[in-house]
Amino acid sequence: MSEIATTTIPLASGPILALTDPASKTLHARGIPYAIAPRFAPPQPISAWTAGKDCTVPAPICPQLPSRLESVMGPLTAGHEQSESCLTLSVTAPLHYPPHEAPCNNNNNNSALLPVLVWFHGGAYISGGGDLACYQPLKLAEQGVVCVTVTYRLGVFGYLGLAGIAPRNLGLLDQREALLWVRSNISAFGGDPGNVTAVGQSAGADSIICLLAAEGAKSKELFAKAILLSPPLREIRERAVELTAELLTTKAEGLLTRDPREMDVSELLDLQKKLLMDPVRKQVMLFAPALGEYPLPAVEEFDKRIAGAVADIPILIGWTAHDGRPFSSMMDPFGLGSWGFYNIPLLGSVAEAAQTWYVTRSYFSWPSQEFHAYVRKFAGRSTTYEFGWAAERSKLGSCHCVDIPFVLGAEGAWDAAPMLWGSGTEGDLQRLGEGIRGLWVGFMRGEWVQKEHLRFV
Template sequence: MTNSSIPVSLPTGPILALALEDDILHARGIPYASAPRFTPPQPISERWTSERDCTAPAPICPQLPSRLESVMGGPLTAGHEQSEESCLNLSVTAPRDTQPNKNRPVLVWFHGGAYISGAGDLACYQPLELARQGIVCVTVSYRLGVFGYLGFEGIAPRNLGLLDQREALRWIQSNIAAFGGDPRNVTVTGQSAGADAIICLMAAEGSGVKDLFSRAILLSPPLREIKERAVQRTAELLSTKAEEFLTKDPREMSVAELLELQKKLLMNPVRKQVMLFAPAPGEDPLPAVEDFDRRIADAVADVPILIGWTAHDGRPFSGMMDPLAGLYSLPLLGSVLESVQTWYVTRSYFAWPSRAFHDSARKVGGRSTTYEFSWSGSGSGLGSCHCVDIPFVLGARGAWAGAPMMRGSGTEGDVERLGGEIRGLWVGFMRGDWVEREHLRFV
């Protein structure tokens, strides 16, 4: 049996989606908004009448190679057109029976990549196994780097990528029932920058969190950075440095020239942070940093949370952030230095702030469970590094085959065993029939 294509009628217009051979529907690159360069996203206002082909790989935001290819493999974006004009799109993977009002739980995935790389439609994020369990899954692409998070006075606001994500959630509210999804039962899920974005959406003015999603799963959010970005004025300093490199109006620069500007900024960072490009507190739609905790508390009181980290989340970043990284190649001493830095980055950026977030949610009467993911590939040498938990939940067959973090004997069996356990937890969480626990550990 081969894949075929079938029509789906959306409120925004008819589309042609892939009907996969195992009764899964996959609609790729559905536009949820439009936006000329450096402008806020505008919802699709007019219904298209001609059938839109949503069977091919979706366009992605222009970007440089991922700095995490050393653990994830890649390039994972191969086969996708990079298009500034067409990257505000999402993909839906769902049970093939898409009769409206099936009221299936909806999962929304916001990818990581430090707000500078990645896309929702990548094969490594395809949620096939979750769709097989009756979940309607949406993976979102949004503007990155200089296109979404670098402000220019009088030209570009700073949080365009965050506004894109909010607009995608609004599109889901209006359109997901056409795929059998329940807009009243939406779980947002994100890893790293994607998890950071979800927390920012909780704090955002005018988001109406409870009108957009009802639960959140947060994988390795670098929570320490949200307040640091405000205290250290990272966004303002980044804009100032960018202006030093400009030779013409950024509105007139080519995509290649803007990416070269981004490369220069990353090579000469204003701060040693996990994420240099990111949502800026105090800039629309985010409140000032002193109001963050209050707005988060209001949100988590009614939004159940599953939040966690990997045992060695800091491994890929230890060399990027340690002034002693040049000594890592030394016998004995190098491995000790790297281990200490990995421990410190893991704890200070991921584990400790996640526990604090969990405690604050429970303090206001919210429901929250933490977890630690400790599995590691026997042949990777990377431990339980950042991103290693994703293949246990997401990914088309073979999508993670070249990932260095997954090397080792027995990996395929471990993914099947542990992946089934984690997906079972997620599905129960999304359906509201999970048992809240203080802490979980996946090994």
């Protein structure tokens, strides 16, 4: 019986040691550094090394508090190491496509190379990590895709924004640096640097929209296609219109008693907790990229930048039928939850269902459909799909994040997720997973979907 072994991959910055699994015919390299950044500093290129760097063990994620969606997804980060030195990525690639002798730095399509997926996780910019077991893309790699999952700075570490201390949008700059690394190094894993698809869910999808409009390297030089899962598109403009970033900074300055550059990690996370407990306004994402702050344009230039980008970058947009369910009480304009209205028999369940419908439509599906129409208006290509499956024993319905396990995740990684509880889930994961992965892989290979809208149930 074949056993997992190690192999050496030559990269532009130096050789790494990766795992090879003959059983699944995949190669897995974890925690490859793509940049380095002291606290509150922009990412800088990593220094070269000569000895083989061990990339066979789990990589740390950005320091964070427990996710607000643990009641939906389960404790996915439990026991995982956290560190500010977290600017790393992991690569899962087909083993039967041997790595090249040296990295290839070009963007020309090469039929001998494989399509590349770069995953930006969600978590409202305050939780998650690229090297978590729940995001391992083993089945996509088995279908001939080179997959990259990225870890970047979150919360106060990536989006605090204090004049002269902490620039805004550091996490977004991290993501762009990771894409530049992919362009320069991915051919060493058999991936095509000219056929990169950026894929993001929730905050990860929000990031990709921002990267389309960012200054510096043109988005089409960083990725050729984009898959957006449950993008909270309404948030981007509201953050700018309501000056959320400036208000967040003012509130943070009022809570600080000393220079945050000298505070330890626990103190910074305590600051973040206080800001989240007393938010600037009730929104999905308090920490997030800010328009008008480098590398993002001002709000009046945002649409122009997006229009110029989407004409060249095909888009696939998906959402779930009950995306808003986990946020229905958080985003409660009438304060029904604080009155205990949701606890009233029958009336409470009706009110919660109505609130779920409103949040799902206003924050996720309607803005996604508008963006789809916007892309097509500028001669771009776009297809949408709705994910409508729900577990038989879950009261969460087809909620936010429920579609991820159908595409990503190591074996057993999602076992504790309440959103998946039910006796028929395993069979449905296989049935619907094959359909969605087939859609994704075809899209990445350039096999365009003829229908404008699809539904998975």
